[in-house]
Amino acid sequence: MKHIALLLALTLSTAALAQDVDPRVRETIKQLEALLEKQPDNQPYTYLLATYYDKAKNTEGVVRTLKRLLALEWEHGLANDQFVNAKPDVEFRRTALSLHAREPKRNQAKTAFKIAGRRDLVPEGITYDPVEDVFYVSGIHRRNVLRVKRDGTATDFVKEAQDGMLGGLGLKIDPKKRVLWVISSTTPEMRGWKEGENASMLAAYDLKTGKLVKKIEATPAILNDLTILDDGTIFATDMGRHNVVRLAPGADKLEVFASEFVFPNGITHLDGSLYVADFRGISKLDVTDAKKRTPIESKSLLNGIDGLAVHEGKLIGIQNAIGRPRVVRVDPATGVTENLESRNARFELPTTGVVVGDEFWFIANPGLRSFNADRTIWPMEKLEDPVMLRLAL
Numbered sequence: 001m002k003h004i005a006l007l008l009a010l011t012l013s014t015a016a017l018a019q020d021v022d023p024r025v026r027e028t029i030k031q032l033e034a035l036l037e038k039q040p041d042n043q044p045y046t047y048l049l050a051t052y053y054d055k056a057k058n059t060e061g062v063v064r065t066l067k068r069l070l071a072l073e074w075e076h077g078l079a080n081d082q083f084v085n086a087k088p089d090v091e092f093r094r095t096a097l098s099l100h101a102r103e104p105k106r107n108q109a110k111t112a113f114k115i116a117g118r119r120d121l122v123p124e125g126i127t128y129d130p131v132e133d134v135f136y137v138s139g140i141h142r143r144n145v146l147r148v149k150r151d152g153t154a155t156d157f158v159k160e161a162q163d164g165m166l167g168g169l170g171l172k173i174d175p176k177k178r179v180l181w182v183i184s185s186t187t188p189e190m191r192g193w194k195e196g197e198n199a200s201m202l203a204a205y206d207l208k209t210g211k212l213v214k215k216i217e218a219t220p221a222i223l224n225d226l227t228i229l230d231d232g233t234i235f236a237t238d239m240g241r242h243n244v245v246r247l248a249p250g251a252d253k254l255e256v257f258a259s260e261f262v263f264p265n266g267i268t269h270l271d272g273s274l275y276v277a278d279f280r281g282i283s284k285l286d287v288t289d290a291k292k293r294t295p296i297e298s299k300s301l302l303n304g305i306d307g308l309a310v311h312e313g314k315l316i317g318i319q320n321a322i323g324r325p326r327v328v329r330v331d332p333a334t335g336v337t338e339n340l341e342s343r344n345a346r347f348e349l350p351t352t353g354v355v356v357g358d359e360f361w362f363i364a365n366p367g368l369r370s371f372n373a374d375r376t377i378w379p380m381e382k383l384e385d386p387v388m389l390r391l392a393l
Contacts, residue, residue: 021057043301048322054084119383124366127173128361131178141189161192167190167193169223170183180207181234183218185199186198237261244285305317347365
C-alpha cells in the first residue's frame with residue numbers, strides 16, 4: 001500500500017514542475033520515477049530524484065521524497081552543494097536536519113600538506129612513486145600534472161595543455177617501464193572548454209625525462225580512470241559510452257572489454273580480477289573474460305564510488321555521488337563495508353586517492369564546486385589551496 005502512495009506522490013509532483021524547467025531535467029525525473037516504480041525502496045535513486053526535483057524548483061517534491069528517504073533509513077546525509085532551491089523552505093531544513101542526524105561521524109584523517117599557490121588546479125587523479133617518494137597529481141582546470149613532494153612543494157611535470165592534454169583525470173605508474181600513464185578528457189571544469197566538444201586521450205610519460213613516449217586518442221570514449229596489470233595491460237573506465245576498455249601491451253588502440261555499466265568511474269585490480277565502480281555499485285570481472293562478472297553484494301550502499309584502491313585484500317573507495325562524501329573500505333569477498341572517514345568539515349568533493357604503505361592519501365577539497373553558472377572558475381581569493389589528507393588503514 002505504501003508503494004502505491006509513493007507512486008501517486010511522484011505523479012502529482014511531476015505535474016507541479018515549474019514551467020521553465022530544462023527539458024533534460026524533466027526527462028530525467030520521468031526516468032527516475034519509472035525506475036522507482038519498479039524499485040520503490042532504492043535509496044540512491046530516491047536521493048537522486050530529490051536532487052532533480054530541486055533542479056525543477058519543485059520544493060514540495062523535494063521534501064516529500066526526502067521524507068521517503070528518511071523512512072528508508074538513509075545514512076549518507078545531503079551533499080552541501082545540492083538543494084539550493086529548497087534550502088529556504090522550513091520543512092526542507094527540518095527534514096535535512098533529521099537526515100544529517102542519521103549520518104555517522106568519523107574523523108581520523110590528518111593533514112599531510114597543502115599544495116600552495118595552486119588554488120585553481122582543481123586536482124582529480126593522484127598516484128605515488130615509491131622510488132622517488134613523490135606524488136603525481138593531475139589538474140582538471142589547469143590541464144596539467146604536478147610532481148609533489150611530501151612537504152607540498154610542487155613543480156609542473158606536464159605543463160598546461162602540453163601534448164594536447166585536456167582536463168587531467170586518472171593517472172597511474174607502470175613500475176616496470178617507469179612511465180606515468182595519464183588520462184585527460186574534455187570536462188566543463190577545464191580551461192578552454194567549449195560546449196559540444198568531446199575528446200579524450202591516454203598519454204604515457206617517461207618518469208626520468210618527463211618526455212611523452214606514447215599518446216592514444218580515445219575519442220569517442222570519454223576515459224576517466226585506469227589500472228595497470230603486472231604485464232602492462234591497461235584497463236580504463238569510459239564514462240561516455242559506459243564501458244571498460246583495454247589497451248594490450250604494445251598496442252596502439254583501445255578495445256572495448258566490458259559494457260553495460262552506468263557511468264563507470266573507479267577501477268582497480270586484485271588477484272586476477274578487475275573491480276569497477278559505477279553508480280549502481282561495484283562489479284568484479286575476470287581480467288581474461290569479461291563474461292565472468294558478478295556484483296559485490298553488500299548490506300551497505302556501494303553506489304556512487306569514485307576512486308578505488310587496494311590495501312591488504314580490501315578495496316578502499318571514495319563515495320561521493322550520493323549524499324555527503326566518505327571514505328569506505330570494502331571486503332570484496334563478503335561485501336562487509338566500513339566507514340573510514342565521514343562528516344569531515346574539510347571535505348569539499350574528494351574524488352580519488354592512493355595507498356602509501358598503510359595509509360590512504362587523498363585531496364579533501366579539489367574545488368570541483370568552485371565554478372559559476374557560466375563555467376568560469378571563482379576568483380583566486382575565494383579559492384583554497386588543495387589539502388592532502390592521510391588516513392591510517
